[in-house]
Amino acid sequence: VFHDVDLIPLNDRHMYRCGDQPRHFAVALNKYKYRLQYLKYFGGAVGFTRDQYLAVNGNSNAYFGWG
Numbered sequence: 001v002f003h004d005v006d007l008i009p010l011n012d013r014h015m016y017r018c019g020d021q022p023r024h025f026a027v028a029l030n031k032y033k034y035r036l037q038y039l040k041y042f043g044g045a046v047g048f049t050r051d052q053y054l055a056v057n058g059n060s061n062a063y064f065g066w067g
Helices: 050-055
Strands: 045-047
16 A cells, blocks of 8 residues: 555545555545545555556656655
8 A cells, every 4th residue: 555644544444455456545535525636546545466566567767756
């Protein structure tokens, strides 16, 4: 699980589990009135298995900095 430090879950019983598809945990943020800001947003808090991470070749070196 990759999780931005500034995204605190409202429910402390949330289960951070990964299944057969990568999972997006930050789909509803209160600062955006609980709606996705971008239709193709996949960030903030995401989870995937080791095999899924290896299948996409890990983190890209093409991106750097914040955001």
